[in-house]
Amino acid sequence: MLSTKEKSVHININSTYYGAIAEIGGGQETARHLFQAGGASNTVAKSISAYDKLFSDHFYNQGTSSRYVAEDRLRKMLDYEYDELIEILDKKNTQKFFAFANTVETLNFSKTNQGNGWLGIAVEGTDRYSPNKMFIHVKLHENDTLLQQYTLGTLGINLIYGGLFQWQDPQSILLSLLDNLDTDRVEVDYIYVEGPDMKLVDNRLLNLMLVNNDMTPAIMFDQSGKVQQPSDMLYKKNVIVLRGYFRPINNLGMEFIEDSLDFFKRDENYKPDNTIAFCEISLKYLMQNEKVDEKDFLHRVDLLNMMGQSVMVSKFYRYFQLVKYFGQFKLIKLRIVVGLPAFDKILDSENYTDLRGGLLESMGALFQEHVKIYLYPYIDARSGEVVYPDDDHFSKENKLLWQYLNAIKKILVLKSIAPKNLEIRSEHISELIENGDDSFANYVPDKVFQHIKNNGLFGYNRNNKN
Known part of the structure; x- marks a missing residue:
């Protein structure tokens, strides 16, 4: 791994690029590294704050x-700086252009x-006038402004x-974004790339790498399947979360979501535009x-989107960790949909031997003021x-x-689930799909059935049918 100074020297001396650097809010920490490294005249056309x-x-x-402090402002900064390079230097400079902001x-x-x-960065690729772009969002965890500025400079380089x-x-x-850094200092919770040379890149997979590499x-x-930055997506929203494998989404899962939304509509804080339902998949279920x-992973997301659902992928195992994560956002209310077997595990004190407060500590972390559980039978x-x-x-x-918990109305039991749907088991559906048995159509939405069958998803092969 190269140090930040070594990278700065390499950028100045060995790159074939010439560009502009625009920084707002944290000083000119990125530009400072390039100027202190020497040879910045080979690289920096302009620096502005x-x-x-x-x-x-x-x-x-x-x-x-x-x-x-928003993606839209970042995009405007990159477009302005890159267009200015073209306007002033296009006919006068043979180097390739870049703009960082x-x-x-x-x-x-x-x-x-x-x-x-x-x-973000805009970089000339195969088309000088249509650069490739990369955008990231970060959270700065250090409790000192100067340290945050140092982190920004390293991240920018x-x-x-x-x-x-x-x-x-x-x-x-x-993977190199956190070189010379660590996740105690900074968290990268969103990445998006676009451009003429990036058409084959799937941004969903890039963001999955953030979770898989402990960057967020x-x-x-x-x-619609578009990657969203969590803070923007969750700001002042009601959130309903259903955890599961979703391989694939089945009729029982859809009924849980629909019944939960119907139940929540009775709440005074409900509005169609301020309430989001998530199908959440733990990373361990993708391994x-x-x-x-x-x-x-992509097949699961596609099918959930096909059924009109937003998707969340996390590395959380325990439910109170999920609640703690949502607690950093200014949510209105959080509702977690849980089956009775899973709830029994939540109440199992053997799962909290690593906590000094044991089961009671986990309950305090789980049932925060804005949190309730929608509990369904089996x-x-x-x-x-x-x-x-x-x-x-x-x-x-x-x-x-x-x-x-019942007396303080932290748990609300869903009693309208059709008994025939409660018999649905994900393992049974997976077995039917892998055997090419079309009777799995009885357990999943019709659109899901047709998509799996037509595209051979999840090991479906009609030739396996006995």
């Missing part, structure tokens, strides 16, 4: 006002905010170095032989009867806890 909001609007927003909110004097920012020398391989750029704990896709099965495999949660279902040590 339009720190005043009116100056920023004048250059990058045509004199109007909008959010300053960031717009950042560092820690304020009172330390009452979360440092975060957007960084990593992005420029990757953009200039590895622009044909976005995955390598991603979770990523999100909207109903095959200790590696992520990328095709399998079918007893032996009797075939629907088992609803009641006092007799729980062990003696958990009965009082169950009664307390």
Whole structure:
């Protein structure tokens, strides 16, 4: 791994690029590295920090006002700086062009905010007038403004170095973003690439790499499958989360989501445009032989999007970790849809031996003020009867806890689920698909059935049919 100074020297001396650097909110930390390395005249055509909001609007927003630390502002900064290079130097400079920009909110004097920012680079590839672009969003975890500035400078150099020398391989750029850094200092929770040479890059897979490489704990896709930055997607929203394998989404999962939404519509805070339902997949459910099965992952996301669902992938195992993650966003309310078997595991004290407060500590972390659980029953495999949660279902040590959570209305039982759908088992559906048995159509939405059959997903092969 090259040091930040070595990368800066390499950019100045060995690259064939010439460009502009625009930084707002965290000083000119990236440009500083290049100037201190020496030979910056070979690389830097311009360095600017339009720190005043009116100056920023004048250059990058045509004199109007909008959010300053946002992807839209970053895009305008990159477009402006790259277009200016073309306008002034196109006929006078034979080097390739690049533009780097960031717009950042560092820690304020009172330390009452979360440092975060957007960084991006536009790099000339095969088309001088249509550059390839990469955008990332980061959270700054250090509790000191100066340290955050140092981190930004290192991160900026990593992005420029990757953009200039590895622009044909976005995955390598991603993996090098935290060179000379670590996740205690900075978190990269969003990445997006575009451009004439990036048409074959799937941004969903790039973002999955962020989770798989511990660069962020979770990523999100909207109903159309587009990658979304979590803070933007969740700001002042009600959130309903259903965890599962979703291989594929089945009728029971769809009924859970629909019933949960119908239940939540009775809440005074509900509005169609402020409520999001997520199908959340734990990273461990995507692993095959200790590696992520990328095709399998994309198939699951495609089918969920086909059914109008937003998707979340996380590295969380325990439910209270999921709640803690959502707690950093300004949510209105959080509702988690849980089956009774999973809820029994939540109440199992053996799962919390690593916590000093054990089960009670986990309950305090899980049932925060804005959180409730929507609990649904299950079918007893032996009797075939629907088992609803009641006092007799729980062990003696958990009965009082169950009664307390009910008394304060932290748990709401969904009783409208059709018994025939409660019999659905993901393992059984997977077995039918792999055997080419079309009777799995009885357990999944028709569109899902047709898509799996027509495209041979999840091991479906009609030739396997007995």
